Amino acid sequence: MPPGIRLERRRCGRALPGWVASVVFCGPAVLLYIGFMVLPAVLGGYYSLTRWSGWTSDAPFIGLDNFRDLLGDIRFWSAVRFTLFETVLIVLFFTFAALVLAVLLDKVTRLKGLIRGLFFYPFVLSILVSALLFQYLANYREGAVNILLRWVGLDILAQDWMGDPDLVPYFIFALVAWSGLGFFTTLYLANLQTIPTELYEAAQIDGAGPMRVFTRIQFPMLLPAITTSSVLALITGINLFGQIVVTTQGAPGYRTVTIGYYIYQLGVLANRQGYASAVSVATFLALVAVAAVQVALLRRKTVTL
């Protein structure tokens, strides 16, 4: 310990016990965390065992009935399927397309900052803004995409991007991909900077081409970043909500209802707060299981490396 600090302590008299300092410094944060995270989660767990509408102060206890209903809930399983479909697309795209883009951007030497900034700026926009923007772009009659297609004589390609059941999953995916690509690319770019230049120099001396450099140096060195990316992309996919609220609201029919949007529909719009809590709890438990598998795989991967 530096002498100055010891001197300071002497001036202040007896040092505060460690637990007092912990309470003073950590207490407010812990209280906030308990109030806004732990307590709602515990209450959510309790409400999942009730038939609460959200409008009354009493919440009739019904045991595990909500969970039994959940097993036969077609809408829930449809939401799970759609969420997983989107999640697979999102994980693949953010894990690999962002990686390729990062490697390409890493080679850019002129206007580097500007070009990287252009890719990153959609991530700065809030989900609300991005989704509204896409909504306007995708409108059948007046959306910029279709106007452009008609303008260049490709009327036949003008589509109802949000209303066609075959296209709308990819519309949602495109929105998420556009919004998040910059973030994931930056994540890889940052990790690319940590690769020692000696490795590139050695590869050059050995006559390795760009593909070999990528497969033998960059890809293996980026594996930890790929793992992080895939986990973050998974979270992005499972949490799809804001994009749905702003653009499709689950339409057409219930075809773009994600798990998050279904919980919102049940709890807020259909007054089934108890059942919505049960869906939340079930989803939480499923995610814990997925996370446990991921962590196990990650550990194995670390040992292999």
Next chain:
Amino acid sequence: MAAMAAAAPLGCQRSDDGRKVIRVTRNIGGREGFRIHFEAWKAAFEKQNHGWTMELIDLGNAEGSEFYKSRIATGDLPEIVMTWQLARMLADGGHLVPFADDYYNKFGIALPPPYKGKRYTTQGGIQVQGIAVNKKMWTDAGITDAPKTWADFMAALAKLKAKGYMPLSYGAKDWTAAMPLEYAIATSLYYDRPTPDKPSFTQRRNTKQVRFADEPEMRIILKNLIDLIEEFAPKGAASDGYNEEQRDFYTGKAATWIMGCWIGGDIEPNKVDFDIDYWPIPSMNGRPPLFLQTSEIPSGWAITTSAAGDRLEKARAAIDLFYDPHVYQLFLNGESQVGAAAKVPVKGPQSTWPPAQKFFDSMIASTARYGYTPGFHIALDDMPPLNFMPTLAAVCQEILAGNRDIDKLLKIIDDEWDAARKGE
């Protein structure tokens, strides 16, 4: 929110913060007529209650479920809320202050059906739902009288299409998707008012005596809806909603709009310069066409338990001023409704803008000629689930998306009904 909701009943109701303000909710959105009425109501209140003001909470195009529940959670409901069928949920939660029968008698208003023995809402005017038509286009297509049957209606739309007009203004992105299906169900399954011998379809569906999937009329309705959407829904309708429907109709692009009478309140503010007729809903079951009347049950404002002490007195004063003749006239103008308060010297909507006045006249004459049914808007405890309209919207979106399986579409309605009832 869950934490706050848990805390609210434990005594976290927000007390009077000292501001002399009565907060009022209203779904104004882009409806200028609604805004003009509110400003007049506020001015009348401030004039008669010195130092007090009314504050608008505009719910846009929403019915306010999310807003009210968040305010219940924080113990801070506005003093006056515009309720519609949400009155049931608010009353169940003990958040509303009932009106005495004297209140209705004071203004000559027919007593609305009580909910669990009490009445909670003001009654606005008589609101009907029918079909608005661009008179010039329909005349050009050779039709000058309201189609009586669904077949007549479809034939008329075909003639309009053949003339090169956009026959129907239809957007399926939001609740507007449900309108044709709502009309069809309300005027078919609910054509007759319920009697003790034959309760409403709602009551029978609640006790599972009937199901939508077992009703032959529902199959006809869905077949007709499929035909309507296939033939006449504009391409890209799934991207559009109420605002686009209004724009297409009011700019003279579309010939027909399946929408409630409140659209009449926007004719003058939007300077619509052509004549519009308001016609009844064509019949799908061989009976005469008629209008749907949705205002017999709560169609107005209720006082919440946030209004206590002085605020309760002032909230009651504000509710009374709703029937000030000038304010009430503007309400009827904005909503395009006929007066329902016999002791108020205002009988119906008025406008100095000729197309608006012609619309009002057409609506009043057609309603008198064809009559109306309350459809499924019978009483607060005799209504479909709150999510019924969103369910109908989803079914229409499914049709628009290419789903032609009537059994599956009917299953959606039945399943959603049963699921929603679990939340009530």
